[in-house]
Amino acid sequence: xxxxxxxxxxxxxxxxxxxxxxxxxxxxxxxxxxxxxxxxx
Amino acid sequence: xxxxxxxxxxxxxxxxxxxxxxxxxxxxxxxxxxxxxxxxxxxxxxxxxxxxxxxxxxxxxxxxxxxxxxxxxxxxxxxxxxxxxxxxxxxxxxxxxxxxxxxxxxxxxxxxxxxxxxxxxxxxxxxxxxxxxxxxxxxxxxxxxxxxxxxxxxxxxxxxxxxxxxxxxxxxxxxxxxxxxxxxxxxxxxxxxxxxxxxxxxxxxxxxxxxxxxxxxxxxxxxxxxxxxxxxxxxxxxxxxxxxxxxxxxxxxxxxxxxxxxxxxxxxxxxxxxxxxxxxxxxxxxxxxxxxxxxxxxxxxxxxxxxxxxxxxxxxxxxxxxxxxxxxxxxxxxxxxxxxxxxxxxxxxxxxxxxxxxxxxxxxxxxxxxxxxxxxxxxxxxxxxxxxxxxxxxxxxx
Numbered sequence: 001x002x003x004x005x006x007x008x009x010x011x012x013x014x015x016x017x018x019x020x021x022x023x024x025x026x027x028x029x030x031x032x033x034x035x036x037x038x039x040x041x
Numbered sequence: 042x043x044x045x046x047x048x049x050x051x052x053x054x055x056x057x058x059x060x061x062x063x064x065x066x067x068x069x070x071x072x073x074x075x076x077x078x079x080x081x082x083x084x085x086x087x088x089x090x091x092x093x094x095x096x097x098x099x100x101x102x103x104x105x106x107x108x109x110x111x112x113x114x115x116x117x118x119x120x121x122x123x124x125x126x127x128x129x130x131x132x133x134x135x136x137x138x139x140x141x142x143x144x145x146x147x148x149x150x151x152x153x154x155x156x157x158x159x160x161x162x163x164x165x166x167x168x169x170x171x172x173x174x175x176x177x178x179x180x181x182x183x184x185x186x187x188x189x190x191x192x193x194x195x196x197x198x199x200x201x202x203x204x205x206x207x208x209x210x211x212x213x214x215x216x217x218x219x220x221x222x223x224x225x226x227x228x229x230x231x232x233x234x235x236x237x238x239x240x241x242x243x244x245x246x247x248x249x250x251x252x253x254x255x256x257x258x259x260x261x262x263x264x265x266x267x268x269x270x271x272x273x274x275x276x277x278x279x280x281x282x283x284x285x286x287x288x289x290x291x292x293x294x295x296x297x298x299x300x301x302x303x304x305x306x307x308x309x310x311x312x313x314x315x316x317x318x319x320x321x322x323x324x325x326x327x328x329x330x331x332x333x334x335x336x337x338x339x340x341x342x343x344x345x346x347x348x349x350x351x352x353x354x355x356x357x358x359x360x361x362x363x364x365x366x367x368x369x370x371x372x373x374x375x376x377x378x379x380x381x382x383x384x385x386x387x388x389x390x391x392x393x394x395x396x397x398x399x400x401x402x403x404x405x406x407x408x409x410x411x412x413x414x415x416x417x418x419x420x421x422x423x424x425x426x427x428x429x430x431x432x433x434x435x436x437x438x439x
Contacts, residue, residue, distance in 0.1 A: 015219070019221065019222055022225035023225060025233060026045075026228050026229050026233060029233035031232075032045050
C-alpha cells in the first residue's frame with residue numbers, strides 16, 4: 001500500500017470511528033433514545 | 042416531527058433519492074410534497090392553508106413588483122401586516138377588537154418564512170432575481186431544511202444548488218460521510234448536550250420570586266448555553282441533511298462565545314439572520330439617514346440610529362411581546378456603545394495602534410468576557426414575561 005493511499009484509508013477509518021462514536025453517544029446520552037430503547041424492550 | 046424520529050430519517054432519505062434520481066418538474070413537486078409533509082407535522086390544516094396562501098401572496102406580490110423598485114414598499118407592507126396579525130402581536134389587543142384577533146390557528150415557522158418571502162419580493166423588485174418559477178419558489182419557501190427554523194437561506198443560493206450551478210456537496214464517499222457526521226453531531230448537540238443543560242436553564246414558567254438574584258443569573262447563562270447547543274445543533278442537522286438532498290443551507294454559527302465584541306457576536310450567532318437584517322433593514326435605513334437633512338453630515342449618529350432600529354426589528358422578529366422589544370433594544374444599546382467606543386478609540390489611537398491594541402491578549406480576553414456577560418444577561422428578556430421581569434427588576438440592588 002502506498003503512503004498516500006494508506007493515509008486516505010486511515011482518514012476514512014477515523015471518520016467511520018467518529019460516526020460510530022456519535023451514534024453511541026446519541027443512543028446512550030439522549031433521553032429520547034433511551035426512552036425509545038426502554039420501550040422497545 | 043422530531044429530528045430524532047424514524048419519520049425524519051425517512052424524509053431525508055426520500056428527499057435525497059428524489060434529488061438524485063428524479064429530474065424535471067416531478068422533482069420539484071416531489072420535494073415540495075415531502076416538505077409539506079414536514080410542515081404538516083407542525084401545523085393544523087387551517088395553519089397549512091394559511092401558510093400556503095401566505096407563500097402564494099408573496100409570489101403574486103413579487104410578480105407585481107418585478108423590476109419595479111418603487112413597488113417594493115407597497116408589496117412588502119401587506120405581507121408584514123398579515124404576519125403581525127397572524128402571529129398575534131400583543132400590542133394588537135390595544136388596537137383591534139378581540140373578535141379581529143387571529144387566535145383560530147397556530148403558526149409555525151412564520152417568522153422565518155416572512156424573511157424568506159420579503160427577501161424574494163425585494164430582490165425581484167430590484168432585479169436581483171430574474172425568474173421565479175412557482176414550484177421552485179414554493180420548494181424554496183417550504184423546504185424542510187429551512188422551514189421551521191434554522192439558517193435563512195437566500196433564493197439565489199437555493200436556486201443555484203437546485204439547478205446544479207453550485208454543488209451542495211463534493212462528490213465521493215468521504216464528503217457524504219462528513220454530511221452524515223454533521224447530522225449526527227447536530228443530534229448529539231441538541232438531544233444530548235442541550236437536553237441535559239435544559240435542567241439548569243431558566244424557563245418561561247420559572248418562579249422568579251422564589252429564586253435569588255444570583256440563581257436567576259446562573260440560570261440565564263445556562264439558558265444561553267442551552268440555546269446555543271439546541272439551535273446550532275438543529276442547524277447542523279439541517280445543513281448536513283441539506284447537503285445530502287442537494288440544497289445545503291448556509292452556515293449559521295461560528296463559536297459565538299468567543300466573540301470579542303457585540304458586533305462580532307451577531308456575525309457569529311445566527312449569522313444568516315444578521316446578514317439578512319444588514320441587507321434589508323440596516324443598509325436601507327443607514328442610506329436613508331445619510332440622505333436626510335438632520336443626519337446627513339453625521340455618519341456615526343446615522344449608523345447608531347440605524348443599528349438601534351435594526352435590533353428593534355430583530356427583537357420584534359424573535360417574539361411578540363414587550364420583553365422581546367426590550368431584548369432587541371438592549372442588543373441595540375450594546376451595538377451603539379461598541380460603535381461609539383470603537384469610534385473614540387480609533388480617533389485617539391489611530392488605525393495602527395488600535396489594531397495593535399486589539400491584537401493583545403488582554404484586549405481579546407477582556408472583550409470576550411464582557412461580550413459573553415452582556416449578551417448572556419440579555420437573555421433574561423428572551424425568557425421571562427413582563428410580570429416576571431417586573432418582579433426581578435423591582436428588587437432592591439444587592
